[in-house]
Amino acid sequence: MQLLETTFWSAGGSRHGMAERLGFSKSKANTLIAGLIEQGLLAESGLQESSGGRRAENLQLHSGLGVLIGVDVGATSLDVAVLRPDLTPLAQHAEAADVRQGPGVVLARVRTLMRELLAQCGFGAKDVLGIGVGVPGPVNFAIGQLVNPPLMPAWDSFSIRDYLREEYVAPVFVDNDVNLMALGELWRLRRSLSNFLVIKVGTGIGCGIVCHGEVYRGAAGSAGDVGHICVDQEGPRCHCGNVGCVEAMAAGPAITRMAIEAANAGESVALATCLREKGRIDAIDVGEASRAGDAAANGIIQRAGNLIGQMLASVVNFFNPSHVFIGGGITRIGPLFLAAVRQSVYQRSLALSTRHLEIQYTPLGTQGGVIGAGVLALHETLKVRGVAP
Amino acid sequence: MQLLETTFWSAGGSRHGMAERLGFSKSKANTLIAGLIEQGLLAESGLQESSGGRRAENLQLHSGLGVLIGVDVGATSLDVAVLRPDLTPLAQHAEAADVRQGPGVVLARVRTLMRELLAQCGFGAKDVLGIGVGVPGPVNFAIGQLVNPPLMPAWDSFSIRDYLREEYVAPVFVDNDVNLMALGELWRLRRSLSNFLVIKVGTGIGCGIVCHGEVYRGAAGSAGDVGHICVDQEGPRCHCGNVGCVEAMAAGPAITRMAIEAANAGESVALATCLREKGRIDAIDVGEASRAGDAAANGIIQRAGNLIGQMLASVVNFFNPSHVFIGGGITRIGPLFLAAVRQSVYQRSLALSTRHLEIQYTPLGTQGGVIGAGVLALHETLKVRGVAP
Numbered sequence: 001m002q003l004l005e006t007t008f009w010s011a012g013g014s015r016h017g018m019a020e021r022l023g024f025s026k027s028k029a030n031t032l033i034a035g036l037i038e039q040g041l042l043a044e045s046g047l048q049e050s051s052g053g054r055r056a057e058n059l060q061l062h063s064g065l066g067v068l069i070g071v072d073v074g075a076t077s078l079d080v081a082v083l084r085p086d087l088t089p090l091a092q093h094a095e096a097a098d099v100r101q102g103p104g105v106v107l108a109r110v111r112t113l114m115r116e117l118l119a120q121c122g123f124g125a126k127d128v129l130g131i132g133v134g135v136p137g138p139v140n141f142a143i144g145q146l147v148n149p150p151l152m153p154a155w156d157s158f159s160i161r162d163y164l165r166e167e168y169v170a171p172v173f174v175d176n177d178v179n180l181m182a183l184g185e186l187w188r189l190r191r192s193l194s195n196f197l198v199i200k201v202g203t204g205i206g207c208g209i210v211c212h213g214e215v216y217r218g219a220a221g222s223a224g225d226v227g228h229i230c231v232d233q234e235g236p237r238c239h240c241g242n243v244g245c246v247e248a249m250a251a252g253p254a255i256t257r258m259a260i261e262a263a264n265a266g267e268s269v270a271l272a273t274c275l276r277e278k279g280r281i282d283a284i285d286v287g288e289a290s291r292a293g294d295a296a297a298n299g300i301i302q303r304a305g306n307l308i309g310q311m312l313a314s315v316v317n318f319f320n321p322s323h324v325f326i327g328g329g330i331t332r333i334g335p336l337f338l339a340a341v342r343q344s345v346y347q348r349s350l351a352l353s354t355r356h357l358e359i360q361y362t363p364l365g366t367q368g369g370v371i372g373a374g375v376l377a378l379h380e381t382l383k384v385r386g387v388a389p
Numbered sequence: 390m391q392l393l394e395t396t397f398w399s400a401g402g403s404r405h406g407m408a409e410r411l412g413f414s415k416s417k418a419n420t421l422i423a424g425l426i427e428q429g430l431l432a433e434s435g436l437q438e439s440s441g442g443r444r445a446e447n448l449q450l451h452s453g454l455g456v457l458i459g460v461d462v463g464a465t466s467l468d469v470a471v472l473r474p475d476l477t478p479l480a481q482h483a484e485a486a487d488v489r490q491g492p493g494v495v496l497a498r499v500r501t502l503m504r505e506l507l508a509q510c511g512f513g514a515k516d517v518l519g520i521g522v523g524v525p526g527p528v529n530f531a532i533g534q535l536v537n538p539p540l541m542p543a544w545d546s547f548s549i550r551d552y553l554r555e556e557y558v559a560p561v562f563v564d565n566d567v568n569l570m571a572l573g574e575l576w577r578l579r580r581s582l583s584n585f586l587v588i589k590v591g592t593g594i595g596c597g598i599v600c601h602g603e604v605y606r607g608a609a610g611s612a613g614d615v616g617h618i619c620v621d622q623e624g625p626r627c628h629c630g631n632v633g634c635v636e637a638m639a640a641g642p643a644i645t646r647m648a649i650e651a652a653n654a655g656e657s658v659a660l661a662t663c664l665r666e667k668g669r670i671d672a673i674d675v676g677e678a679s680r681a682g683d684a685a686a687n688g689i690i691q692r693a694g695n696l697i698g699q700m701l702a703s704v705v706n707f708f709n710p711s712h713v714f715i716g717g718g719i720t721r722i723g724p725l726f727l728a729a730v731r732q733s734v735y736q737r738s739l740a741l742s743t744r745h746l747e748i749q750y751t752p753l754g755t756q757g758g759v760i761g762a763g764v765l766a767l768h769e770t771l772k773v774r775g776v777a778p
Binding site: 138147194195212217223224226228229230310315320321322347349352355356357 | 622
């Protein structure tokens with residue numbers, strides 16, 4: 001149903017605006033809208049600012065449709081949110097987690113959090129319209145299962161969908177976490193950009209691709225697996241078996257490894273102090289040391305940014321996106337990382353590809369995952385119900 | 390006009406088949422078809438094999454629509470063909486050329502060839518429905534001009550469209566040569582594949598991208614510019630200013646350079662003989678020496694194939710295509726090159742991306758360029774005439 005789809009992507013609008021956008025006549029639009037209102041799918045909420053003449057009603061997805069649940073399972077984090085059909089969060093929760101504990105432990109926690117968050121805002125299992133789940137590995141989207149996930153082997157072929165459906169009648173949709181970030185950005189941008197990338201840098205490195213205005217998943221669902229692009233033929237061996245993968249050299253664990261080496265080699269007082277006091281160093285600590293002027297920390301961030309920029313330069317030459325949004329844990333490391341990425345890309349990519357290219361941190365920040373999961377849940381639910389294309 | 394579009398992409402079919410494919414009722418389809426036949430756009434040609442019952446007419450684009458001209462300007466070659474609306478070549482010609490002579494010289498020759506080929510099959514300028522031109526550089530598709538083409542600086546911002554329009558009223562469409570090869574494959578495949586790549590290896594290296602069933606040109610029209618992806622940080626300097634670009638290390642001129650080095654170093658009798666007798670060595674000579682068992686020639690081909698495979702591994706990880714078709718002059722070098730490309734890709738790409746990946750030489754061969762130019766000409770002409778979407 002084009003009309004419902006347009007209302008969703010445009011986050012509401014007037015009857016007149018909708019009809020215009022879809023090239024429908026006023027009478028055709030009015031008939032369709034009346035039908036959707038009768039079915040309880042659309043609602044007229046208040047009055048829109050008018051440019052003169054009759055005031056137009058603002059159409060929105062009906063809040064009585066129910067609520068959405070967005071789940072973002074990261075390698076080391078877990079985010080769950082209850083959202084309205086217009087993606088406003090009603091309740092949400094974030095905590096540290098370890099995906100390697102396996103689906104039994106992690107999803108039991110997800111189920112508890114879902115129950116608690118629903119109760120917090122006065123809803124129950126029957127009010128849930130759809131559930132979206134993002135996971136940090138390659139997903140067969142059609143069946144909602146992970147396929148050979150390198151970071152989480154215990155999840156291979158586990159049916160997240162069946163597990164969560166024990167408690168909910170609502171449909172469950174599972175996708176790669178970065179695809180959901182891309183879907184979230186597409187929603188935030190009201191689909192105003194057609195060709196862009198979202199790069200997530202955390203424990204691993206992945207890429208969400210938007211092509212011709214749609215999330216692109218590839219022939220086997222593994223598109224965007226940029227973490228294992230080679231940036232150094234003489235580089236260290238990666239867990240995938242190859243050498244010089246950008247993920248092995250520049251993601252979170254590599255930053256930690258470089259920081260520990262710098263601390264132990266006496267190259268950085270700040271990092272050595274951190275290691276002694278906390279017993280560990282993570283990317284945020286390196287970011288803090290860098291902001292305090294630590295030269296070794298600066299060097300590590302620049303090296304990671306340059307390597308990721310080098311990978312990105314290949315991808316930009318190939319895909320020529322208009323925007324690259326960088327998200328994931330790395331964004332908390334500060335602006336120096338972004339500058340290093342930009343430097344590498346602008347140096348290594350062709351002029352025509354970078355002339356209008358924007359590289360920035362993703363504006364949705366850590367919210368991107370659950371928002372994207374909510375978008376997936378609503379969009380796919382409307383589709384299976386036969387009311388969205 | 391969906392119906393015309395479907396007739397074109399499916400290379401004809403029965404009324405019933407068309408209606409079914411488009412989800413139209415029989416009566417709606419019949420009304421639309423009658424209109425298109427009246428406008429002289431569709432024709433009923435003969436009778437289709439029937440599976441019983443009434444025999445169905447075979448619908449095709451009307452041959453009276455006129456002819457198409459496909460032009461494929463390569464860096465060192467020129468192909469021109471006159472084609473029927475169903476892309477059957479009526480007359481064609483191929484010759485060596487040097488694109489660096491500039492648009493004045495090359496396009497004057499194109500104009501002469503167009504006139505001669507039309508005359509050969511009994512047509513004149515007024516019978517031309519549309520003209521498609523492929524060029525070996527980045528094109529601003531909307532205005533039909535090359536933008537900073539590295540191989541052909543004299544063509545920058547030259548209006549190929551205006552030049553050819555002096556003699557023809559038919560619309561002229563210009564695109565990158567590899568995009569046209571991709572369009573040609575899409576037509577050959579009757580759009581049965583949605584996500585694939587066409588790599589052209591000749592003087593340069595370029596890539597045509599098909600995504601969601603459409604040729605993807607990128608945000609600035611430079612998508613697929615894979616020739617300047619870095620495969621060796623310590624590699625030689627490329628004309629683009631960077632080091633280790635795959636084009637500088639593995640395209641035609643690099644193969645020639647390696648062959649001359651091998652000949653001069655006394656590593657290959659076959660290559661030395663070729664150099665002495667012909668005064669030069671090209672990729673085809675290296676292919677011949679290799680097929681005759683020359684170890685140095687084998688080594689050169691393997692090295693070029695491995696480097697291109699290394700670049701392709703990055704692209705396959707990112708894009709996860711179902712097929713990669715390799716075309717351009719390199720295909721005449723023989724099967725060893727293809728084997729070396731495959732070896733690198735299967736070794737360097739992720740298992741999920743390569744599980745069902747097919748890498749092969751493009752079945753359209755050297756015809757791909759002019760066929761693609763014909764597809765572009767017809768498709769875009771129907772569009773500007775308002776009868777295709």
